[in-house]
Amino acid sequence: MTIVKYSLDQFTADMESLIKGNPDQQKIFDSGSSLLERLVSDENVLPTEYRLPAANGSRPNHGTYLLYQGESGLSVTAVVWGPGEHLGPHDHITWGMIGILNNTLTETRYQRVDDRSKDGFATLELDRETNFKPGEITLLVPDTDEIHQMDNHTDRPTVEIHVYGDDLRGIDRHRYDLESGKVIGFRSGRYDNC
């Protein structure tokens, strides 16, 4: 018997078809997360070169690889968190779905609780910490539940597939400094901050 695996091309075609119907965000998450679960059920869906940290540049212990960019805005990237890697709280300003391909990753979610009256400052409250395992999905809901911190507490790389409703390059996003309360605006020139 031949087992037909679910490929990246099939996933992006199914996602484009889903988006084409202009579904509401909940429908995208319901149907899209089922598709992403299928995709990340097999670690080998990505070639080896997309499952390793970059090993050079400004973040040698990190890897981001663009897998797909559609005219609809849909973008899919492979993201590799190297051993011990940490990325502080940040937002995304578009919907997102993250599927864990191997190993484990700790995601810490925060809620912004200030009244936004003080420019350049924010108060974040710890919401929850989750250790994600292969095949699991975590959702980013704009304005509601999308500020997270990522930590790889293990001694080997963790690989994820990130799916966003828009091209992160060019979106005005924010990093949050937990100690000072400062909000730092940024734009990703590349897929170097997911």
Ligand SMILES: [Fe+2]
């Ligand atoms: Fe992120």
